[in-house]
Amino acid sequence: MTIADAEPAAAPVPSQSTYQSRVADYWNAEENPVNLELGKIDDLYHHHYGIGDVDWSVLDPADSTASASAERQERVTAELHRLEQAQADLLASHLGPLTPADRVLDAGCGRGGGSVVAHLRYGCHADGVTISRKQADFAAAQARKRHIDDKVRYHHLNMLDTGFPAGAYAASWNNESTMYVELDLLFAEHARLLRRGGRYVTITGCYNDAYGRASREVSLINAHYICDIHPRSEYFRAMARHRLVPVHVEDLTAAAVPYWELRKRADHLVTGIEETFLAAYGNGSFQYLLIAADRV
Numbered sequence: 087m088t089i090a091d092a093e094p095a096a097a098p099v100p101s102q103s104t105y106q107s108r109v110a111d112y113w114n115a116e117e118n119p120v121n122l123e124l125g126k127i128d129d130l131y132h133h134h135y136g137i138g139d140v141d142w143s144v145l146d147p148a149d150s151t152a153s154a155s156a157e158r159q160e161r162v163t164a165e166l167h168r169l170e171q172a173q174a175d176l177l178a179s180h181l182g183p184l185t186p187a188d189r190v191l192d193a194g195c196g197r198g199g200g201s202v203v204a205h206l207r208y209g210c211h212a213d214g215v216t217i218s219r220k221q222a223d224f225a226a227a228q229a230r231k232r233h234i235d236d237k238v239r240y241h242h243l244n245m246l247d248t249g250f251p252a253g254a255y256a257a258s259w260n261n262e263s264t265m266y267v268e269l270d271l272l273f274a275e276h277a278r279l280l281r282r283g284g285r286y287v288t289i290t291g292c293y294n295d296a297y298g299r300a301s302r303e304v305s306l307i308n309a310h311y312i313c314d315i316h317p318r319s320e321y322f323r324a325m326a327r328h329r330l331v332p333v334h335v336e337d338l339t340a341a342a343v344p345y346w347e348l349r350k351r352a353d354h355l356v357t358g359i360e361e362t363f364l365a366a367y368g369n370g371s372f373q374y375l376l377i378a379a380d381r382v
């Protein structure tokens with residue numbers, strides 16, 4: 087058989103590596119109650135963790151009736167959602183000031199909550215991109231349900247190669263999605279998409295260079311989510327190479343611990359990774375970081 091006779095293999099859409107296809111498979115199959123039950127509360131579906139102090143009264147002893155224990159579960163679910171919402175609000179607060187005429191990019195948008203948060207806060211246009219077809223469809227349905235689909239759009243696209251116009255965005259972000267990609271490729275695309283003076287924000291888990299290399303716990307988190315957590319240093323090196331100049335850096339590690347302490351006790355929601363996060367934060371090998379940078 088000559089090459090000319092060979093059936094052309096169908097090119098994957100969006101254009102992505104085999105690794106990225108396996109990551110998309112994970113997110114196309116993912117239906118964790120810790121994401122769906124929290125999102126259902128107010129139709130803000132997040133794929134990130136929470137920050138801030140826990141109201142521990144949500145765990146107050148319920149009597150042993152089934153209805154009391156169901157109410158306790160509902161309180162815990164709502165409290166975890168409140169902490170995840172606080173994280174989304176913190177990230178969004180660093181995107182502005184923005185006007186309704188501005189456009190923002192949610193890179194690795196998951197089920198879309200972050201784009202809605204930004205739109206509700208600033209009235210801006212938002213484009214969310216995800217390599218999971220299921221997530222993009224879910225998020226688009228949510229935007230239609232809210233009647234904001236004229237301004238908030240979701241795309242089944244690779245965030246490293248969006249094809250969107252250069253300089254079109256006033257702000258862009260990654261909320262816990264940088265660990266799926268090479269930072270040089272990611273920041274090159276953000277720098278291309280952001281206008282001069284635009285703002286890039288990430289909240290991410292990174293491993294701590296001062297600890298050394300990736301700890302056992304960091305490796306377990308990588309295996310759990312099929313990701314590759316970067317060292318803290320790599321963020322700043324890669325930003326410097328791509329016209330992104332940090333303006334605010336915040337270590338959110340201490341603020342992240344209460345969320346995991348509560349999630350560990352939420353029997354109806356645990357996924358099994360809770361103790362690993364607490365150990366990783368506790369032994370200093372892993373940090374939860376916010377970095378805001380200006381595109382110069």
Ligand code: GPP
Nearest residue numbers: 118120132133134262290291311357
């Ligand atoms: C949360 O998603 C996080 C990630 C997908 C990436 C890993 C993040 C790090 C900080 C290492 P999720 O909300 O879907 O996860 P879960 O189902 O555990 O709540």
Ligand code: MG
Nearest residue numbers: 120121133134
């Ligand atoms: Mg979650």
